[in-house]
Each structure stands twice: as structure tokens, then as C-alpha cells.
Amino acid sequence: MTRRIGNRFGKLRRENRAGLVTYTVAGDPDPATSRKILGGLPEAGADFIELGMPFSDPMADGPAIQLASLRALHNGGGMINTLNMVRNFRTRDMDTPIILMGYYNPIHCYGSQRFLDEALDAGVDGLIIVDLPPEEDDELCHPCLTSGLNWIRLTTPTSDDRRLEKVLKHSSGFVYHVSIAGITGTRSAELEDIESAVQRIRRQTDLPVAVGFGIRTAEQVRAISEIADAAVVGSALVNVIREGIDSGRSGDDIAAALHALVRELASGTV
Amino acid sequence: MLDNQHTKPESFRSGPDEAGHFGIFGGRFVAETLMPLILSVEEAWNACRHDPDFLSEMESHARDYIGRPSPLYFARRLTRELGGAKIYFKRDELNHTGSHKINNTLGQILLARRMNKTRIIAETGAGQHGVATATVCALFNLPCVIYMGETDMERQAPNVFRMKLLGAEVIPVTSGTATLKDAMNEALRDWVANVTDTFYIIGTVAGPHPYPEMVREFQSVIGRETRDQIMEREGRIPDTLVACIGGGSNAMGLFHPFLDDESVKIFGVEAAGHGIESGKHAASLSGGKPGVLHGNRTYLLQNDDGQIIDAHSISAGLDYPGIGPEHSWLHETGRVSYVSVTDSEALEAFRLCCRTEGIIPALEPSHALAHVARIAPDMAKDRIIVMNMCGRGDKDVFAVAEVLGDIL
Numbered sequence: 001m002t003r004r005i006g007n008r009f010g011k012l013r014r015e016n017r018a019g020l021v022t023y024t025v026a027g028d029p030d031p032a033t034s035r036k037i038l039g040g041l042p043e044a045g046a047d048f049i050e051l052g053m054p055f056s057d058p059m060a061d062g063p064a065i066q067l068a069s070l071r072a073l074h075n076g077g078g079m080i081n082t083l084n085m086v087r088n089f090r091t092r093d094m095d096t097p098i099i100l101m102g103y104y105n106p107i108h109c110y111g112s113q114r115f116l117d118e119a120l121d122a123g124v125d126g127l128i129i130v131d132l133p134p135e136e137d138d139e140l141c142h143p144c145l146t147s148g149l150n151w152i153r154l155t156t157p158t159s160d161d162r163r164l165e166k167v168l169k170h171s172s173g174f175v176y177h178v179s180i181a182g183i184t185g186t187r188s189a190e191l192e193d194i195e196s197a198v199q200r201i202r203r204q205t206d207l208p209v210a211v212g213f214g215i216r217t218a219e220q221v222r223a224i225s226e227i228a229d230a231a232v233v234g235s236a237l238v239n240v241i242r243e244g245i246d247s248g249r250s251g252d253d254i255a256a257a258l259h260a261l262v263r264e265l266a267s268g269t270v
Numbered sequence: 271m272l273d274n275q276h277t278k279p280e281s282f283r284s285g286p287d288e289a290g291h292f293g294i295f296g297g298r299f300v301a302e303t304l305m306p307l308i309l310s311v312e313e314a315w316n317a318c319r320h321d322p323d324f325l326s327e328m329e330s331h332a333r334d335y336i337g338r339p340s341p342l343y344f345a346r347r348l349t350r351e352l353g354g355a356k357i358y359f360k361r362d363e364l365n366h367t368g369s370h371k372i373n374n375t376l377g378q379i380l381l382a383r384r385m386n387k388t389r390i391i392a393e394t395g396a397g398q399h400g401v402a403t404a405t406v407c408a409l410f411n412l413p414c415v416i417y418m419g420e421t422d423m424e425r426q427a428p429n430v431f432r433m434k435l436l437g438a439e440v441i442p443v444t445s446g447t448a449t450l451k452d453a454m455n456e457a458l459r460d461w462v463a464n465v466t467d468t469f470y471i472i473g474t475v476a477g478p479h480p481y482p483e484m485v486r487e488f489q490s491v492i493g494r495e496t497r498d499q500i501m502e503r504e505g506r507i508p509d510t511l512v513a514c515i516g517g518g519s520n521a522m523g524l525f526h527p528f529l530d531d532e533s534v535k536i537f538g539v540e541a542a543g544h545g546i547e548s549g550k551h552a553a554s555l556s557g558g559k560p561g562v563l564h565g566n567r568t569y570l571l572q573n574d575d576g577q578i579i580d581a582h583s584i585s586a587g588l589d590y591p592g593i594g595p596e597h598s599w600l601h602e603t604g605r606v607s608y609v610s611v612t613d614s615e616a617l618e619a620f621r622l623c624c625r626t627e628g629i630i631p632a633l634e635p636s637h638a639l640a641h642v643a644r645i646a647p648d649m650a651k652d653r654i655i656v657m658n659m660c661g662r663g664d665k666d667v668f669a670v671a672e673v674l675g676d677i678l
Contacts, residue, residue, distance in 0.1 A: 056577040059455040060301040066445055078575040104299060104562045109576030131299040156303040158465055163306055181303050182463035
């Protein structure tokens with residue numbers, strides 16, 4: 001198994017703080033700007049990088065992330081670009097964990113084993129594949145773990161204790177708790193609900209727990225940091241890109257604005 | 271990977287397996303939030319499907335409300351015109367709401383009631399499934415939300431109005447390409463956010479297990495009735511079955527009871543739009559490859575990067591970039607032959623049917639009829655073809671007028 005995720009959580013424990021996971025879509029709004037965004041994330045304060053693999057039909061995501069996917073695809077994004085971006089990033093950063101998140105079809109189409117081999121070689125540390133529940137573990141989960149990549153699973157408010165056991169069974173790296181029953185970039189959960197869910201997860205696993213969906217401010221990151229090991233921010237960052245395009249900003253300016261927001265969000269992890 | 275290609279199963283009617291697989295197709299590819307709900311739908315379905323109370327409730331509504339059984343009609347003039355095999359229409363266009371769709375929405379809403387769900391959602395392309403869903407929601411007094419692509423709302427305006435009359439809320443979908451696949455994405459998004467009270471009535475034999483099996487079972491009434499009726503009329507089963515395929519629910523309904531009758535040739539007709547080679551079509555089997563979308567593995571229209579490509583057909587009801595997983599399996603095992611018919615061939619068949627039989631067919635079964643017109647002339651006069659007339663054409667006359675207006 002790649003060690004970057006475990007190492008990073010170890011470092012966070014030593015620093016006695018929670019981590020910030022940033023989500024952006026590979027290739028959004030275009031490959032060049034997306035590379036700039038990715039390259040500057042660690043310095044801005046991202047402890048983990050979740051990179052979205054663009055897909056035409058992301059049915060668990062809200063409009064912000066679907067639009068980001070379509071922008072990326074329109075401007076030449078896709079699986080080959082995604083893997084190249086990771087390769088390029090790894091020439092300068094060997095420590096920040098990268099998790100690819102997305103849907104199964106582009107991987108299915110690329111060829112699962114070919115994808116796993118190339119992702120590992122490029123420097124990917126883990127996968128989150130939204131539409132592969134434990135019932136379909138033979139598809140990619142088992143080959144992924146065999147290849148040495150982490151398989152990061154989503155827990156949700158609909159996961160009761162019996163379901164949690166099943167979901168956590170082949171999870172590695174960390175657990176991603178989806179704090180609302182819903183799609184990305186919509187509402188936020190009540191803090192006490194998140195807290196009891198995280199406690200329930202911790203009773204069944206020693207893996208670190210990250211919390212995502214509906215987190216968009218430094219204040220929310222601070223609140224999550226009190227009860228979980230990491231906070232995930234996605235749609236809020238993706239919206240910075242859309243606003244930048246809408247107001248005609250250059251790629252450099254868009255990257256700078258996004259990094260500024262990451263810096264602010266990271267202040268909540270201390 | 272497609273290792274089931276040349277092995278002939280013992281029965282073609284025994285699928286899916288417990289995990290919802292037809293060979294390598296089908297399955298349950300959904301977000302974790304939905305999994306517990308999908309499993310509870312499966313549990314409820316398995317409890318109902320052989321329950322005599324559930325079945326008799328279905329039957330009484332099918333008879334008194336839908337108007338079943340639908341007639342099996344010998345198309346005398348069409349048969350004479352084509353000069354070969356005897357052609358029968360299974361007339362599911364005479365059902366209440368004008369298509370086969372209500373066979374399924376009736377079954378699913380009865381299941382939703384058993385599960386104590388209090389809100390219904392559905393996707394629709396042409397609007398036939400939306401109308402059939404809105405209709406049973408009115409019948410059982412349940413709030414109904416229909417997702418429909420903005421593009422489809424424009425070209426199927428009469429159906430939008432019908433759904434609203436029936437009390438449904440029709441939500442325009444603007445994401446993606448604003449057609450049926452996006453309406454399905456949007457319905458899934460709604461469901462993820464409303465898991466406790468909402469039941470999703472999927473309109474075709476696709477989606478995560480148990481939907482492909484469940485919808486097939488609700489539609490199989492078409493094939494079961496056909497079998498009884500043709501035995502009564504001809505004293506034997508048909509030689510050939512023909513049905514059109516978008517997602518494939520009317521076809522699965524007609525085919526399934528005959529799959530193990532080796533003597534019966536079965537044709538599924540996909541929409542070739544402007545022609546397969548043009549790239550503007552809706553023929554997932556003829557022009558696509560296996561992939562995973564909307565909860566199942568099946569043939570999909572997609573590019574080299576695994577991104578879904580928009581389908582095209584003059585018939586909004588066939589305009590879907592996927593196909594039910596059982597059809598993918600029947601295709602690879604070779605049990606069913608899948609062919610395709612272009613927009614213009616379907617229009618020609620549409621006119622032929624109006625002229626010879628006094629029946630205005632929907633554009634969907636006009637595709638099936640075009641294939642009947644191809645094969646019937648070369649068959650002996652004692653051969654029998656049954657075609658599923660799965661919808662009436664009232665909804666299509668404006669779209670057809672736009673194309674044929676200057677010719678008529």
C-alpha cells in the first residue's frame with residue numbers, strides 16, 4: 001500500500017491538528033490552469049488532494065461539480081490528462097497524498113488493470129469511486145487493494161451499524177463520511193449529527209475519518225476539526241473557478257483566488 | 271471479458287442471479303447513500319411478487335383501470351399489402367394513457383404503497399412514462415415529481431400539459447444535455463436527498479437491481495396475453511416477434527415469455543436516427559460498447575474516454591444512450607437479434623400503418639413496424655409475426671407534421 005496517506009495522518013497527529021482535503025476537478029477549467037491550481041495546493045494548505053476524474057454524468061454531484069466536469073471535458077480533460085497531471089505533480093511533491101475521485105465508467109472504459117497500474121505509477125495513493133458499493137467489490141476494490149492503492153469508501157447517514165460493517169470491511173487509508181443524505185454543494189449537516197456519526201464509525205474502525213459535503217467556510221472546517229481527522233471542501237473551491245471564468249479572469253488569477261480560499265480554509269484546521 | 275458470448279444457458283428466462291446479473295450485465299452500481307434503500311426495494315419486491323393479494327390487486331386495476339387484456343389484432347390490409355407473413359399487432363397502445371408504460375407504473379406504485387412511501391419521483395423522455403406515473407399518482411393520491419429534460423419538454427409539450435393536469439410537478443432539467451439521461455441523473459439526485467419518504471418509479475428495464483427484473487415482470491403481461499391470444503386464434507405460437515427498443519421495457523415484456531421457445535425468432539429494433547455511420551443515433555447495441563451508467567452495466571453510447579454520448583432519434587421515447595442489461599445479455603448470447611431502423615424508415619412505416627390500418631402508431635413502434643415491413647414479404651403466407659404496438663401516435667402528430675407537412 002502506498003504510505004503517503006498514513007504518513008500524512010501521522011504528521012497531523014504530531015502537529016495535533018486535523019487535515020484539509022481539497023477537491024478540484026482535473027482539467028478544470030483547462031489543463032494549464034488546472035496544473036497551476038494543483039501545483040499550488042500544498043503550499044496553500046491542502047494536506048490531502050482529492051482530484052476529480054471528469055465524467056459526463058456525475059449523478060451523486062450537484063450542479064457546481066457537474067459543470068466543472070463538463071468544462072474540463074470540453075477543454076481536453078479526460079483520463080489521460082488526469083494521470084499526466086498527477087505524474088507532473090509528483091516531479092515536485094513526493095509527500096502530499098493524492099486521491100482520485102470519480103465514477104466507474106471512465107475507468108471501465110480505460111481498462112481497470114491498466115488504470116490501476118498507471119495510477120500507481122503516476123503517484124496516486126487512493127481511489128474513491130462513487131458508484132461502486134461493496135456489492136460490486138470484485139469490479140475494482142479487490143484489484144485496487146492488490147495493486148497497492150488505497151480503497152477509500154464513503155459512509156453516509158443511511159449507513160446503519162450493520163451496513164457500516166460491510167462498508168468498512170475493505171476500506172483503507174481513511175474513511176470519507178458523507179455528512180448529508182444528498183449531493184455535493186447543497187446543504188450542510190447539523191454538527192451534532194456529524195459528531196454522533198463519526199463516533200459510530202470510530203467504534204468500528206481505527207482508520208482516520210474525513211468529513212465532507214456542505215463544508216465551505218473556515219469556520220465549518222474548524223468545527224469539523226474538533227470532531228474528525230480531516231475536512232473535505234469541494235464545491236466551494238470549484239465555484240471560485242466558475243466565478244473567475246464568469247468575470248473573465250486569467251488562469252493565473254483564478255489559481256491565485258482558489259489558493260487564497262484554501263489558505264483561509266486551512267486556518268480552520270489549527 | 272465477455273466470456274458468456276458463446277455459452278448457451280439452460281434457460282433464457284432464469285435471470286438475473288441474486289446480485290442482479292444477467293451474465294456480466296446488470297448489477298448495482300449506485301452511491302452508498304442509496305444502497306440501503308435499493309436493498310429494501312428488493313426485499314419488498316421479493317415479498318410482493320408471489321403474494322396473491324398483491325397480484326390480485328394488480329389484476330383488478332389492470333382490468334378495470336388500464337383496460338387489459340389489450341387485443342391481439344390481425345392487421346389484414348397491412349398483411350395483404352406486404353404480401354407475406356400474417357401480421358398481428360399486440361395493441362398496448364389502447365391501454366389507458368396510450369402506451370404500455372402504465373403496466374409498470376401501476377405495479378411500482380402498489381409496491382411503493384406497501385413500503386409506506388409517501389412521495390413518488392420519475393424521469394421521463396417522451397413523456398409517456400411521466401404521464402403514466404402522474405396518472406397512477408392521481409389514482410392513489412400521492413404527490414408526484416417528474417424530471418424531464420428541457421429539450422424534451424419543448425418537443426413533447428402536450429405531455430407536459432397532461433402531467434400537470436394530473437397534478438404532477440414537472441421539473442425542467444437543464445444540466446448536461448437536458449435530455450432523458452440527464453432527467454435520470456436528476457431523479458437519482460432527488461432520491462439520494464429524499465431516501466426516507468420517496469419511491470423512484472423507473473420507467474424502463476434499466477437501473478440498479480431489482481429494477482430491470484421488476485419492470486420486466488410488470489411488462490411481461492404483454493407476452494403472456496399474446497401467448498394465450500395467439501393460441502386461441504391460430505392454435506400455435508408465433509414464428510416471429512418484433513418490438514422497438516429504447517431502454518427496452520415493451521420488448522422485454524413481449525419477449526420474455528417466449529425466450530425458451532426455440533422456434534420463435536425474436537427481433538429487437540433500435541433507433542438508427544440519421545444512420546449508425548452518421549454517429550447520430552440511439553442504437554446502443556449496434557453502435558455502442560459495454561459500460562456502467564445509471565446503476566447497471568450494459569451497452570452504452572460513449573466515446574473513447576468513457577464519456578456518455580447523446581443519443582439521437584426522431585422518437586423521443588427511444589432517445590436514450592443505454593439499453594436494459596437483459597437485452598445486452600440476450601444480444602451477446604445471440605437469443606435475440608437486434609437490428610436498427612432510421613428516422614426516415616420509421617416515418618415511412620408510420621404512414622403505411624395510418625393508411626392501411628387506420629391506426630396512428632407512435633414513432634417508437636413505427637420503428638418495429640419498419641422491420642416488419644422488411645421481413646414479412648419474404649416469409650411464407652402461413653407464417654405469423656406478432657409486433658408490439660406499444661404506443662399511440664397522438665403525441666407525435668405535430669413532430670411528424672413538421673417533417674412531412676409539405677409532402678402531405
